[in-house]
Amino acid sequence: MRAKPYLFVLFYFLLTFTNGKPVKSKGKKAIEKSPAKAPKVKTNTDALKYLDKFGYNACGGHGNGKSVVGGGPLCQSSFQTMIEHFQTVFRLPVTGKLDEATINLMNRPRCSLGDYPMGYTVFRPWPNTTLKWRLDGNTPKFSKDSIRSHVQEAFDDWARYAPLKFREVQGDEKPNFLISFETGEHKDGFPFDGAGGTLAHAFFPTDGKVHFDSTEEWTDKYDGFGYNFRLVASHEIGHALGLAHSTDPKSLMYPFYQLIQPQDLLPKDDRDGIRALYGTSETNKPTTFAATTAATQTTKKTTTKKTTKSKTTKKTTTTKKPTATQSPVLAHDRCARYLDVVFGGGPDKWLYTLDYDLVWRYHPDFGQWDTRGLPITEVFPGAEPHMMAGILSPKTQKIYLFKGYRVWRFSSPSSLDQGFPKRIFGTGTPYNPIAALYEKGHIWLLKGGILYKFDENDLQYEFHRPPKRIDEQFPGVPKNVRAAFTHDGKHYFFTEPDRNVYVFDIRSRRVEPGYPKPMTTGWFACNGERGRGR
Ligand SMILES: [Zn+2]
Ligand SMILES: [Zn+2]
Numbered sequence: 001m002r003a004k005p006y007l008f009v010l011f012y013f014l015l016t017f018t019n020g021k022p023v024k025s026k027g028k029k030a031i032e033k034s035p036a037k038a039p040k041v042k043t044n045t046d047a048l049k050y051l052d053k054f055g056y057n058a059c060g061g062h063g064n065g066k067s068v069v070g071g072g073p074l075c076q077s078s079f080q081t082m083i084e085h086f087q088t089v090f091r092l093p094v095t096g097k098l099d100e101a102t103i104n105l106m107n108r109p110r111c112s113l114g115d116y117p118m119g120y121t122v123f124r125p126w127p128n129t130t131l132k133w134r135l136d137g138n139t140p141k142f143s144k145d146s147i148r149s150h151v152q153e154a155f156d157d158w159a160r161y162a163p164l165k166f167r168e169v170q171g172d173e174k175p176n177f178l179i180s181f182e183t184g185e186h187k188d189g190f191p192f193d194g195a196g197g198t199l200a201h202a203f204f205p206t207d208g209k210v211h212f213d214s215t216e217e218w219t220d221k222y223d224g225f226g227y228n229f230r231l232v233a234s235h236e237i238g239h240a241l242g243l244a245h246s247t248d249p250k251s252l253m254y255p256f257y258q259l260i261q262p263q264d265l266l267p268k269d270d271r272d273g274i275r276a277l278y279g280t281s282e283t284n285k286p287t288t289f290a291a292t293t294a295a296t297q298t299t300k301k302t303t304t305k306k307t308t309k310s311k312t313t314k315k316t317t318t319t320k321k322p323t324a325t326q327s328p329v330l331a332h333d334r335c336a337r338y339l340d341v342v343f344g345g346g347p348d349k350w351l352y353t354l355d356y357d358l359v360w361r362y363h364p365d366f367g368q369w370d371t372r373g374l375p376i377t378e379v380f381p382g383a384e385p386h387m388m389a390g391i392l393s394p395k396t397q398k399i400y401l402f403k404g405y406r407v408w409r410f411s412s413p414s415s416l417d418q419g420f421p422k423r424i425f426g427t428g429t430p431y432n433p434i435a436a437l438y439e440k441g442h443i444w445l446l447k448g449g450i451l452y453k454f455d456e457n458d459l460q461y462e463f464h465r466p467p468k469r470i471d472e473q474f475p476g477v478p479k480n481v482r483a484a485f486t487h488d489g490k491h492y493f494f495t496e497p498d499r500n501v502y503v504f505d506i507r508s509r510r511v512e513p514g515y516p517k518p519m520t521t522g523w524f525a526c527n528g529e530r531g532r533g534r
Helices: 006-019 028-033 044-053 079-089 100-106 144-159 229-240 268-278 301-311
Strands: 130-136 165-168 177-182 200-202 209-213 341-344 351-355 358-363 389-392 399-403 406-412 435-439 442-447 450-455 460-462 481-487 490-495 500-505
Touching: 044 079, 044 100, 079 100, 079 450, 130 144, 144 165, 144 229, 177 229, 200 229, 209 229, 229 268, 341 481, 389 442, 389 481
Parallel strands: 130 165, 130 177, 177 209, 341 389, 389 435, 435 481
Antiparallel strands: 200 209, 341 351, 351 358, 389 399, 399 406, 435 442, 442 450, 450 460, 481 490, 490 500
C-alpha cells in the first residue's frame, strides 16, 4: 500500500500558490452576473504557474512563480525540466518547450488537485467500510434531489469494485463526506477559477470534503456537451477515498476531464486502484498469510490493528461475481501493492520495505515475509514515518533513507549515524524522490521519470543537463515506472498502470529474459513458491 504524506506536500504547493496571489475577492459581483472564464495558458509565464500549481516544481513549489526563476539558494528547478516532466508524464513528445500539444493539454479543463504523486494510494484509506455523505448548500442547474441521486451513483461506481458501502446521512448523523458547490475563493486554499479551468476538487482521507465549481456548465447527459456531473463526482470521490491522479488516459482518475459512458465505469486502472487500497474479498483471505517468525511475534498491538483491518474478510453488499479462481495466490499482501521504499541485501540479508509507519521484511533464505509490520521507529530508531526512498549502498553498506530534502544515514538498522538527518545540497535537488537506485558507484534518486545523481561522500546532488531519463539510462525499461529498487546486482522496476515488474541486470545492461512479468508474482520476494508463508 502506498501511504505517504503526499497530500501535505500537494497542499503546500497549492496553498502557497493561492495565498501568494490574491484571488478576486471583489470579483463576487462579476461572478454573480455571468461566470468569468478561467484564464488560459498562453505564455511561458502562464505555463510556469500551471506547472508550479500542479506539482511539477521539484523544489517543492513556492507557488508564486518566482521560485523556479530566482529560486532559493539551494534549490532550482528549470522551466525546461518541469515541461519535460509534464510531457513525459502525459506521453507527449518530450521537447522541453511549450509547444502546441503541451499548450492544448494544459488548457483542457481538469481537476484542481496536483499531478504529483501519480498512482493509487497516496494516503491511508478510510478505516471503516460503511461511509456516509451529506450534500450541503445550493445546487446549480439541477434540483437538489437529482444531484443527490447522482452523488449516490458516483459513490456506487466505487462500491461495485471494493468492499465499501456508501449512503446519505439520515437526520443528525455525522457524515464522512461533505459535498458542496462553491464559487471562487471559498477559504480552503483551492479557489475556483470560473467557467472551464479547474472543475472540482476533493480532500484525501479522512477529510471528506468534495467541492464542485458552481460556475461550470454541469450536465447529466453523456453527449459531450458541458461537464457530466456524475463523472466529475466519481473522480473526486476517488480522491476522497485515497486515490491520486493516474497517467492512464483511459482512467477516471486521469486529471483532465473526458467523457466516459456510464457502462464503461469504472475503467480497469481505477478498479485496480481501489482494490489496491481497500482490497477485494479474495486478497483479504487470511489463509494466505499464515507465516510467523520469532521477530514478528513480538509485534505490538498498534500494528495488529492495521493488519487485522486489511485482512478481515469484509462484508460486501456488491453483486460482483467472485473471481478468486482467476487470481494467482499472492505470496504476501505486500505483493499486491507498489512497494515504495525497498532496500536490503546487507549483512543481515533482509529485504526491508517501508509502508507509512511500518516496516515489512522479506528474508530470501527462508523465503518468508513478516506476517506483521514492525513500527519503523523501532526498526530504524531516529527515522520518521513516511519515508520516500531508501537504499543500502553496496559500496559502504550504509543505509540511506530519503524524505523531502533530507537524508538519514544508518550504519546498521539500529544505528543512525551522528549528525543525521541532513539536508541534501545541490541545485535542483528533487523533493521527495520516489526511489533510489545504485548505479555506477553512485546513488540515483528517481522522480518524475528522471534520475538525479546523488553523491554518497558529500551528500550532494549533482546537477545534470539534460536530465537523464529512466528509459534512456536503462534500455528496455519503459518510462512509466512507479517504484524501483536495487538489489544484488539488479534493478527492479515496477510500472503503472500495467503493474508489471522489469528486472534489469546491471552488468549486462539488459532487461532479463522473460520480463516484464506481473509485479504481484514476477520477482523473487513475490513468486509465490518460496515466498509464501506456511
Ligand atoms: Zn483529480
Ligand atoms: Zn474547495
